[in-house]
Amino acid sequence: MNNSKPSPVTRYLARNESERADAFKDDQDICDFLTLLEDDILSNPEGLIALDSSFIARLESLIGGMDVDINSPLSADDE
16 A cells, blocks of 8 residues: 555645535535526516616715725624
């Protein structure tokens, strides 16, 4: 039996396999969400609201010019 360390190729393949598994899990989560969204839209089409320019203008008036970092944690006041 060979007790040597795995070769760089073996480590590379294992890492890529792990990355593929993670990507597949992410893809499956997205597919599950999109299926849920599709089912909801098909079951409740009256719930769809078209975004028009007045809605966009209202959003811009509320948050325009604010710097937002979606990766930063919320402060206690924001939760």
